[in-house]
Amino acid sequence: SCLVAVPPSYPPYPVEGCLIGGFITPDTNRNYTYPPELAEEIKDLVEDYQVDVEFRIEDKGNLVKELHEMTENHFKVIRHLIETKDWSFFMFVEIGLDRIHHAFWKYFDEGHHLYEPGSEFANVVEDYYVLLDTKVGELLDLIDDDTVVMVASDHGGKPMKGAFCINSWLEEQGLLKLSTPVxxxxxxxxxxxxxxxxxxxxxxxxxxxIFLNVKGREKNGVVDPSEYESTREDIAQRIRSITGPNGETWNTTVLKPEEAYPECNGDPPDLMVYFDDLYWRSAGTMGHGRLYLPENDTGPDDAVHDKMGLYIYYDPREDLNGRAEDLNILDVAPTLIKALGLKVPEDMEGEPLT
Known part of the structure; x- marks a missing residue:
């Protein structure tokens, strides 16, 4: 197998084949491949291999250049691996598409509240899609007619309307107390x-x-465990009643992790909040003097994630035509397992596409 930039892939771990770290890799000066010597092979191909770019910046002109250079280098390495490695399964993630959405959405979407008409960056997103389409097409020319091909996005994208200052709101509600005003x-x-x-x-x-300050769980907890559920539900109800900056109704979803996932590991939050169907992101910083921000609080960002993404599947052994509806991202894994001729585990979520 060959895995390129498939998260989580840092630190790199042993696989039966090769692996290259993705966007969470701190930098390529440390070990980011398996086997480790693959890094030298990449260096011979690409002088400056980047796993990601800093995209929340004001210098958009240079960002376009960096995104195209990074993507060209990624595909150069991918092409090399396809041609020189022995593989039965090959998977890669191109992070550039995500970054182009976040950095340049407002320049092409006339409905974006920060839309800039006549911008020199109006065609940046479309041009990047053309680049990706070209590069994927070149890869398809390398594989034989018996290869199953899937294209899938881990999330969709849509315009960001702004950011809601969650901690400032909690302070207004008397739920978060400061010893000294910010x-x-x-x-x-x-x-x-x-x-x-x-x-x-x-x-x-x-x-x-959202995390509750629970006695016995947190160092300075104040919420008695016997009042945990009632407190959590009270906060959830208050959040559901939050409206937009002009009093407009929001389609906000508040989830309890144990109701959304069959298993919760680590330190899950007590509540997960999707403001206005994800159109508004959550700002964790304080001191803005207002609850509603026109954009992200950690740097320029034009887009947010969406639930609907892209799903393309080609299997030369199957007669597949047309458009499939109501698919789920959970269907990806069992579809690939079946395509490899393996048995799909009975307890696996999702269904094979064919």
């Missing part, structure tokens, strides 16, 4: 939180993660 924009870690009086706090991101 006078500038700070992360929660840098705020003077009075944990002895704080009921809940949140982390930002494409969705908000």
């Amino acid at each position: 006078e500038r924009v700070v992360r929660l870690n840098d705020a003077d939180v009075d944990w002895g009086k704080t009921v809940a706090w949140g982390w930002g991101g494409y969705y908000a993660r």
Whole structure:
């Protein structure tokens, strides 16, 4: 097998074949491949192999250049692996498509609240799709007619309407207490939180993660375990009643992790919040002086994730035509397992496409 930039792939781990780390790799000066000597092979092909780019920046012109160079180099390495390695399964992820959405959505989408008409970057997203289509086409020319091909996105994309300051809202609700008011924009870690009086706090991101300050679980917990469920439900109900900046109704989903997942590991949040069907992301910073921000609080970002993505499947052994509806990302794994001639585990979620 060959796995290129398939998360989580850092630190690299042994596989029956080769592996290249993806976007969570800190840098390529440390071990990011398996076997380790594959890194030297890549260096001979590409002088500066990048796993990702910094995309939340103002210098858009240079970002376009970096994205195209990174993508060209990725496909150069992928082509080399296809031609020189012995593989029965090959999978790669191109992070550039995600980054191009986040950095340039407002330049082509006239409905975006930050749309800039006549921008020199108006065609950047379309041009990148053309680049990807060309590069994928070149790879298809390398494989034989018996190869099964799948293209799948791990998430969709849509315009970001703004960011909602979850911790500032919790403070307004009396659920998060500060010993000293914040006078500038700070992360929660840098705020003077009075944990002895704080009921809940949140982390930002494409969705908000709300944590309750539970006695016996947190160092300075204040929520009695006997009141955990009632407190959690009270906060969930308050969040569901949040409206937009102009009083418009939001389609907000509040989930309890154990209701969404069959198994919760690590330190799951107590609540997961998808503001207005993900159109509004969660800002974890405080000190903005308002609850609603026109964009992301960690740098320029035009787009958010969406539930609907892309799913293309070709199997030369099957008569497949047309468009399939109501597919699920969970169908990807069992479809590939079946295509490899292996038995799909009975307890695996999702169904083979064919």
